[in-house]
Amino acid sequence: MKKVIVLALLAVCTLGAHAEKKDSVNPNKPVFTVVKKNPITSIKDQNRSGTCWDYSTLSYFESEILKATGKTYDLCESFVANKTYMDRAIQVVRLHGDCQFSEGGSTYDPLYCLEHYGICPEKAMPFPGSLYGDSLNNFGEFFSVMTPYVQSVAKSSLKKISSQWKVGLQGILDAYLGKCPEQFTYEGKTYTPKTFAASLGLDWNNYVSFTSFSHHPFWTQFAVEVQDNWRNPLTWNVPIDDLQKILDNAIMNGYTIAWGGDVSEEGFTRKGLAYNVDEKKLENMKGSDMARWLKLTPAKKKSIVDSLGVNVPEVVPTQKQRQERFDDWELTDDHGMLIFGIAKDQNGKEYYMVKNSWGKSGDYDGIWYMTKNFIIANTMDFMVNKNAVPKDIRKKCNI
Incomplete structure (x- = not known):
């Protein structure tokens, strides 16, 4: 009788795992x-920040690591944001402000960061929002300080600017996101961001992107024309089916x-x-x-x-x-x-x-x-x- 009851309970649990009430x-x-x-x-919470591109793509790579190695990682969104916003500001200044500087980005930005700068685990940097007394990200004050700073440099009337504006911007980034570590310890081993990224078991050349629009030929690549695709990576254009x-x-x-x-x-x-x-x-x-x-x-x-x-x-x-x-x-x-x-x-x-x-x-x-x-x-x-x-x-x- 006990065996029958146990089997019945297992059947109920199995159904519950696959279908909702x-x-x-x-x-x-x-x-x-x-x-x-x-x-x-x-599940993570980007809270009041335009960093869905950061959270979703790092979550993607965490799943890729799970599939490839069986290991669970919590990768640091603040590291990617710190590196990416500096790169984006440099582009805005190079183009004299004739492009957008904003919180948004694309899936290519975390990939670029992983490949060129590396990554660190979440705990190697301050918890999001903690540096300014919040429990999660809140980019209201952060971008109200950073955006005018970047625009003032980009739209400067000077004939020549120095590189010191980058030092100032890095100070703003570090104040709100935390300073990116040059070295850290994870599970008893010492890493740099680059050696940590290399240890994750992924090949950055394996990643491709797809879209489907008829204003470009199918089976070719183009940079999707949206403002937050600011690095202009190429995406494969395929038919909708x-x-x-x-x-x-x-x-x-x-x-x-x-x-x-x-x-x-x-x-x-x-x-x-x-x-x-x-x-x-x-x-x-x-x-x-x-x-x-x-x-x-x-x-x-x-x-x-x-x-x-x-x-x-x-x-x-x-x-x-x-x-x-x-x-x-x-x-x-x-x-x-x-x-x-x-x-x-x-x-x-x-x-x-x-x-x-x-x-x-x-x-x-x-x-x-x-x-x-x-x-x-x-x-x-x-x-x-x-x-x-x-x-x-x-x-x-x-x-």
């Missing part, structure tokens, strides 16, 4: 079953993806869901507020999307639609996240499981479930290990 308040809330879930490190093939192939073969895209659409909710909403169908729904969809506030629209849940009507993205939204500024580069799995709801619709960097917010403790339609429609670009790319696509790109 139905919500008694909102019957339309998705009940997810995991199709494939790859290992990730803990191949974009999803790469994502699915990567996940099903145990890889994660560093994703950058648009989360400003009404279909992206703060509760942990994202749908590629078909607004025309919502407008035509009678007997409710949907008939006045275009007149509703963004907050009200998101509330309706949450209430409809699995019944949200979706648009299937097309190549033409992606291009039009990019050209008319509707498709924007808002946020960086980590795609690590696939799940399906009770109706069989598939979603990507996505790790966010807003702490354990939303209904799923910092994880977002974003439909495949939403991800493909709103992808700006993403970084992935070239070994995760289908062989036929690798052959066309010669990677």
